Amino acid sequence: MKKKIAVIVQRYGIEINGGAEYHARLIAEKMSKHVNIEVFTSTAINYITWSHHYKEGSETINGIKVNRFKVVKDRDPEKFGELQQKVFNNEHTLEDEKEWLYEEGPLIPALIEELEKRGDEFHKYIFFSYRYYHSYAGLNKFRDKSILVPTAEHDEVIYMRLFKDLFLLPSAIIYNSQEEKEMINRVSGNEDIPGDIVGVGSEIPDNFDTNSFKKKYNINSKYILYIGRLDENKGVPELIRHFVRFSKITSFDLDLVLIGKSVIEIPNHEKINYLGFVDDKEKFDALAGAEVLVIPSQFESLSMVTLEAWALGIPVVANGRTEVLKGQCKRSNAGLWYTNFDEFNESFRLLLENDSIRKGMGENGRTFFNKNYSWDVIEKKYLKILSV
16 A cells, blocks of 8 residues: 655645745655655645635645645735844844744644644655745654755745754755755754755656747747746846846847746836746747746745756756856756856857857756656655655
8 A cells, every 4th residue: 555645835736837836746746656645735825925715625636635724814914024124134032033934824723733633644744845834833743754845045034043953853854956955954954864855857748839839929039038936036127137238239139038927017128028927838838949048036946947948958047146056057067157247148148159059058958857857766766765
């Protein structure tokens, strides 16, 4: 009989197609052929307020049983912002940090109670994202059977006293990158905790229709592509400023295509195409036709879209201030990085002026993806850690 494994994550749904939540869903679906997976999550879809969205109770998504618990209270973004300012920038107590945790949410004590009630059923609990209530409460309560997938970014949260000892609790940790592991080891001294650098794979289609994609969105030039949430933390405003400046001084007929939900204002510019949210098919059609994928994010534990680009043989230009992205580009020899406009300008000129370099780096990315992020490799690592 298959061992039973619980996956616990802050949000879960087909509509959530990025970040740790998408990561968790892919792992749940892929590992379900080896073990009996059950998911525990909130009813929220909005990560800003955690407001109620999905029906409370159980449902089946792609063959996986998903148990949803209503968040006790919505987050007040204004109150949370004030509290975050305090714990990030001013003297504060451990109690202040605990208040920050409860305000950040999603506060779902009933989920933890259900795990406790049904504890004998499960061989292991896999908690996604260290910084949320469910992981903090769960790791403290179910230490011996807990596995943590931190999805940690190099931001102020990682240095909070609240989490220093948290990384000493799980029976194993599944890291997304070498940089993430080194960062967590450095802040917590948890080198003795078992684990591995695993990451996540992706569902790569067998074929693409780039021409139909370009025709639908009236894209008539070569283009560089950004995919993800469009906000300040993802570095999108800086990307737009750099691209507008680049377009004024370059002879290339080049567009910037932006895909994803935006919480910032996108300027009206003849070379900027903002498409909003697209489905997975169109996302891959867009990727397959791009000259380069650009990743301007300032905070990443693992860029899944970077791996998807490399799986398609598309090189990457990334924000060099983000250790994970810079490290991935170095190890793969499939990407360049920038920290200012001059480096942005030189990176794109090099790739756009030299087809052989651009295509060679893309092929390096494909090789890197197949060696490290194929599902066969990832599933074997998970099975070893789960010891099933």
